[in-house]
Amino acid sequence: MNNHDRIHEKLSILSSAAKYDVSCSSSGSKRSNDKNGLGNTTGMGICHSYTEDGRCVSLLKILLTNYCIFDCAYCVSRKSNDIKRAAFTVEEVVSLTINFYKRNYIEGLFLSSGIFKDADYTMERLVLIAKKLRLEQRFNGYIHLKTIPGASQELMFEAGLYADRISVNIELPTEISLKSLAPDKNFKDILKPMSYFNKSILGYKSEKKLIKNAPKFAPAGQSTQMIIGATPETDKEVMLSAQKLYHQYNMKRVYYSGYIPIRDNDARLPSINTAPPLLREHRLYQTDWLMRFYGFDVNEILNNQHDTLDADIDPKLSWALRNLHEFPVDINHDSYEKILRVPGIGFRSAQQIVSARKFGKLDWEQLKKIGIAINRAKYFIICRSDNSFAKDALPSVIRHKILATYQSKFKSTISNQLELFL
Amino acid sequence: MTYFSYDGTFTGLLAAIFEVYERKTYEANIINKKLLSPLIFDEIVDVVNDNEKSKRVYNGLKDKLSQQGMKKFYFTFLSELPLVENLLLKFAQTVFASKTSVEQDFGNPTILEITKIAKRVHREKHRFEAFVRFENIGNQLFFANINPDFNVLPILIPHFKNRYSSQDWVIYDTKRNYGVNYNSTNQEINEVLIQPCSIKSDAIAVNIDLDPEEKLFQALWKNYFKNTNIESRKNTKLHIQHVPKRYWKYLPEKQI
Ligand code: SF4
Numbered sequence: 001m002n003n004h005d006r007i008h009e010k011l012s013i014l015s016s017a018a019k020y021d022v023s024c025s026s027s028g029s030k031r032s033n034d035k036n037g038l039g040n041t042t043g044m045g046i047c048h049s050y051t052e053d054g055r056c057v058s059l060l061k062i063l064l065t066n067y068c069i070f071d072c073a074y075c076v077s078r079k080s081n082d083i084k085r086a087a088f089t090v091e092e093v094v095s096l097t098i099n100f101y102k103r104n105y106i107e108g109l110f111l112s113s114g115i116f117k118d119a120d121y122t123m124e125r126l127v128l129i130a131k132k133l134r135l136e137q138r139f140n141g142y143i144h145l146k147t148i149p150g151a152s153q154e155l156m157f158e159a160g161l162y163a164d165r166i167s168v169n170i171e172l173p174t175e176i177s178l179k180s181l182a183p184d185k186n187f188k189d190i191l192k193p194m195s196y197f198n199k200s201i202l203g204y205k206s207e208k209k210l211i212k213n214a215p216k217f218a219p220a221g222q223s224t225q226m227i228i229g230a231t232p233e234t235d236k237e238v239m240l241s242a243q244k245l246y247h248q249y250n251m252k253r254v255y256y257s258g259y260i261p262i263r264d265n266d267a268r269l270p271s272i273n274t275a276p277p278l279l280r281e282h283r284l285y286q287t288d289w290l291m292r293f294y295g296f297d298v299n300e301i302l303n304n305q306h307d308t309l310d311a312d313i314d315p316k317l318s319w320a321l322r323n324l325h326e327f328p329v330d331i332n333h334d335s336y337e338k339i340l341r342v343p344g345i346g347f348r349s350a351q352q353i354v355s356a357r358k359f360g361k362l363d364w365e366q367l368k369k370i371g372i373a374i375n376r377a378k379y380f381i382i383c384r385s386d387n388s389f390a391k392d393a394l395p396s397v398i399r400h401k402i403l404a405t406y407q408s409k410f411k412s413t414i415s416n417q418l419e420l421f422l
Numbered sequence: 423m424t425y426f427s428y429d430g431t432f433t434g435l436l437a438a439i440f441e442v443y444e445r446k447t448y449e450a451n452i453i454n455k456k457l458l459s460p461l462i463f464d465e466i467v468d469v470v471n472d473n474e475k476s477k478r479v480y481n482g483l484k485d486k487l488s489q490q491g492m493k494k495f496y497f498t499f500l501s502e503l504p505l506v507e508n509l510l511l512k513f514a515q516t517v518f519a520s521k522t523s524v525e526q527d528f529g530n531p532t533i534l535e536i537t538k539i540a541k542r543v544h545r546e547k548h549r550f551e552a553f554v555r556f557e558n559i560g561n562q563l564f565f566a567n568i569n570p571d572f573n574v575l576p577i578l579i580p581h582f583k584n585r586y587s588s589q590d591w592v593i594y595d596t597k598r599n600y601g602v603n604y605n606s607t608n609q610e611i612n613e614v615l616i617q618p619c620s621i622k623s624d625a626i627a628v629n630i631d632l633d634p635e636e637k638l639f640q641a642l643w644k645n646y647f648k649n650t651n652i653e654s655r656k657n658t659k660l661h662i663q664h665v666p667k668r669y670w671k672y673l674p675e676k677q678i
Contacts, residue, residue, distance in 0.1 A: 004638055008645055016649040035609070036588050042581075047664070048552045049675055051651040054660030061650060099639050100646075102564065102589060103556045260654055276654055356528035366529045 011096070013086040017066040017077050018112060021169075021225060022257045026058040026107035026142040028220035029164035039101055039108070039141035041164060041220075046107055059110040059144060060100055064088055064125055068114030072171070072182040073269060074230050076262055077114045087116070093129050094137065101141050108142030108164070109133070115148055123151035123159070130162035142220075149189040156193055160200055165220040165252070168193045173241045177231035180268060197222045198249045221252035228284065229277040230259035230269055236298075236307035239287055243298045246291075256284045283309040290316055293347060294340050312403060317343040320380055321395040328390035331383040332361045344376030375405045423449050428469040428507075430454045432499055435507060436476035438469040439514050452507035479514070486517050491525045494540040497547075500573045501539050509535060547574045551581050553669055554593060558636045564591040567672045573598060579611055640674045647675035 027045030047056035065087035066077040076083065088096075097109045111129060115122050126145055133139040145163040147156060160166060168190055172178045175187045197218065204217035224245060228238055242254045258281035264272040287309065290296040294316070301315050302308075310318040320327065320343045329338050331353060339350045349372045356362060356370065361384040368374050378389040379398045424447045428434040435452065442450045445467070458466070484492060498510060512532050516524055528534050549570075556564035564586070568575070575595050582593065583604060592614060594601030601614045632640075670676040 008642065011642055011645050012649050015646050019650045019652055033584055033587055038586070038588060040585050046548070046552045049647060049673065050661055050664040051647070052658060052661050053652050053655035054657040054664060055652075055655075056664075057647065057650065060646065096642065100643060102586070103558075103639065103643070104554045104566070104586075105643050260652065278655065352528050355526035359524075359527040360529055362529060369531075369534055370528055 007092065010086045010088055010092070011062070013084055014063045014066060014088060015061065017114075018061045018063045018110075020076070020257065020260065021061065021110070021112060021146070021255075022055070023144070023167065023223055023225060023253065023255045024056050024058045024061060024110065025165075025223070025253065026144075028252055029142060030219070031140045031142075031164065031216070033140045034138075037138040037140050038098065039139055041107070041140070041142050045142075048105055048107065058107045059142060060097055060106045060108070061110040062088070062093070062096075064093065064111060064113035064122070064129070065116055066114045067116040069117075070115055070182070070184040072185065073266055074171075074181055074227055074259060074262075081263075090125060090129050090132065094132050097133060097141075098137055098139065101139070106141075108139075108144070110144040110146075112146030113148065119148045119150035120152055120155060123148045123155045127155055127158045127162065130159065134162045144220075147193055149185055149193070151193075153196060156196055157200070160197065160204075160218040161215060163218055166197050166218045166222045167224055168197070168222065169225045170241075170245065170254075171225075171227060172231055173226050173228065173233040173238045174231070177233065181230065194222065194224070194245075194249045202250070221250065223253040223255065224249075224251055225255040225257055227257050227259050228281065234307040235280070235284065235287075235309045236302040236304075238284060239291070239298045239302050242288065243291065254288065256281050256288070279311055280309070283311070283315060287315045290319075295337055296341075313399065314343070316341070317376060317402065321399055324395060327380040328382045328388070329380060331367065331381050332357050342377050342380045344373030344380075346372075376402055423451060424465045424467060425458070426450060426452045426467045426469050427455045427458050428452060429471050430456060431471060432496065433473065433476040434469065434471040435499060435510065436479040437472050438507070439479045439511055440472075440475035441467060441469050442511060450511065452511055454507070483514060483517060486523065487525060488523075491517075494536055497540040497543040497577070498536050500577065501543050502573055503539065506539070509539075543572045543574065543577075546570055546572050547577050549669070550574055550578055553665075553673060554578070554582070555672055555674055556591060557632060557640075560633065562590060564589055566591070566593050567596050568593060569597045569668070569671060570595065571668075575600075575602060579604075583609075583611065644675050644677075 025045055026041065027043065029041045030043045031041045033040040045058060047058050049057040051057055063077070065085070066083070067085045067087060068075075068077045068079055071079045093109070093111065097106075100106045101108065111126055113122050113126060126148070130143050130145060133143065142165075143163045144165040144167065145159050146167045146169065147159060149168070170190060171182060171185070178185060178187060201218050201221055204214065207214045208216070226238070226241070238256070245251045245254050258277040259270065260276045261270050261272045261274050263269065287298070287301055290301060291298055296319070301319055306322070309315055320341070326341070329342050331339065336350060336354050339345060339353055340347060345353075349370050352370050353362065353367070356366070363384040364374070367377075367383060379393065379402075380390055382388050382390055424445075426438045426441055428438040438452045442452070483495060487495070495510065495513065498506060509532065513536050516530065516532055524530065524533060528537065550568055554566045554568060556566045559565045573595075575593060575598075578593065579602060582591065586604070587609065588606050590604065590606050592601055592603045594614070594616065599615065601616070603612045603614045604610070605612070665673070665676070
């Protein structure tokens with residue numbers, strides 16, 4: 001095998017093994033470039049391409065190696081799995097990153113690894129790559145390092161100095177599940193670095209406010225990922241655990257990764273023919289957004305009466321139908337926060353509504369132009385126009401009517417055109 | 423109806439708006455000279471791209487608009503959509519006519535229209551910050567072709583200048599046949615035109631045999647793109663929504 005073939009083989013193995021980590025975000029960090037440096041981060045993050053499954057490709061997401069001494073049941077790289085193994089050298093990862101970056105393929109590097117030898121030995125190499133990129137290559141693009149559970153605090157500290165984002169994966173929603181599927185890991189080894197990073201990130205941030213050229217420490221914060229659908233937790237348990245991660249550790253993001261069955265010889269896991277729970281994953285992300293950007297508390301959406309998200313309709317609509325007494329919202333008078341809670345109105349539209357109504361009361365026509373989803377919103381709002389749809393209809397009737405409009409999306413264009421003439 | 427014909431540049435447009443006011447024309451059309459058809463029998467005013475006049479309109483707008491509002495105005499111009507000049511004129515008139523700021527009046531169709539077009543242009547700018555693909559065509563010169571719907575190249579420059587400040591690069595718009603060149607030694611941006619006769623089709627603006635290292639990195643990128651995909655999650659509709667087919671031409675990962 002010549003050199004080119006070998007690097008190709010390594011890249012196939014080690015990118016394929018890394019793809020189950022769903023995070024690819026390159027946002028949240030502002031690192032400017034200098035005259036002799038390469039790259040910058042602007043805070044927004046860029047998706048340079050999209051995979052055929054529609055996911056953002058922003059970073060070169062690879063493992064340093066897929067050799068691993070652990071045996072986590074849900075993981076393709078687990079010790080007991082009979083697969084081809086490979087390992088990059090430090091130089092190879094540096095060269096791939098720089099050369100991809102120079103061609104504008106990527107925003108930076110997302111590096112994680114299986115554990116070879118021990119946690120510190122592995123972590124040392126991850127840190128060395130980040131260090132070389134920053135100091136030798138003067139690279140100012142994005143670096144996301146996934147830490148190795150059990151590695152020493154000194155290495156965690158160094159990782160924070162060179163990386164924009166740090167992640168420590170929670171792996172599963174509860175401790176019981178982790179014990180059952182990842183016997184080599186323990187919750188403590190995961191929570192300890194999370195709380196170390198939380199403290200350090202906050203500390204460096206306040207220092208930076210006082211001293212302008214204080215060093216950066218993981219300026220894009222920390223994130224984590226949990227696999228859903230591999231273990232029996234309800235949506236309520238998943239989201240409560242997420243809420244805790246947001247509150248206790250100031251997570252920038254919690255990622256939910258629908259379990260993709262990879263094996264059929266383990267009774268603890270869904271069988272290989274089970275479809276990945278993509279819709280559930282989608283609904284969880286919607287709930288996550290409601291929690292972070294729409295002022296909802298998890299308990300409003302998921303509680304003992306409703307511990308599972310509705311598959312057919314989004315969680316905001318589902319909440320609204322259970323709480324019709326909060327409606328109708330008056331578009332021209334009610335607060336921004338109330339408008340934000342209307343199904344079919346996103347935060348951009350809500351902002352535009354609040355700005356526009358200062359110049360005159362808004363009617364259906366204007367609301368439609370602003371871009372709200374009238375089909376859903378009309379049952380929950382009143383505006384300047386006389387005709388109102390928000391008359392004490394039953395939740396089940398509204399639900400039925402809205403679902404009917406979803407179906408019509410798939411009707412042929414001919415019938416859509418007919419509708420225009422009615 | 424009077425037609426004010428201008429040279430197609432931004433400053434030309436501003437000068438045309440000046441003329442409309444100067445002549446107190448109430449039913450005015452501003453039109454690119456190139457699109458002027460001999461079938462127009464109405465009055466035609468040939469606008470001279472006069473710096474003083476454009477500056478006055480520009481400063482007038484700047485006094486009344488936020489930075490965001492100015493950006494909307496410029497981005498809408500870059501859309502090159504048919505009749506966009508008339509929309510911009512109407513917008514300027516709305517702005518000048520009101521004592522207070524009208525920028526946030528999204529109930530006004532002109533304001534909303536401009537906001538929407540500017541958003542589309544902004545979206546394409548963001549897309550090309552992502553979709554530019556450089557090739558090292560030798561001597562560490564990194565070259566990229568683009569074919570955007572709107573004329574986003576001018577607003578792409580700052581991003582690439584910041585990011586690749588120590589690298590020489592060219593970004594070339596094959597649809598509009600012009601490009602920009604950044605020289606890392608003196609950190610200057612220059613316009614480049616490649617003579618049409620050296621281009622076979624608009625497919626390849628520069629026909630150079632790539633060196634083996636360049637080919638290797640393109641192949642590795644394609645390899646990565648393939649392997650980072652999760653087959654069981656395949657969602658072609660979503661994929662095409664994010665990366666519309668018209669942009670595939672210059673993306674190595676979308677070449678077979
Ligand atoms: S430690 Fe990480 S790489 Fe190793 S088996 Fe567990 S999840 Fe997989």
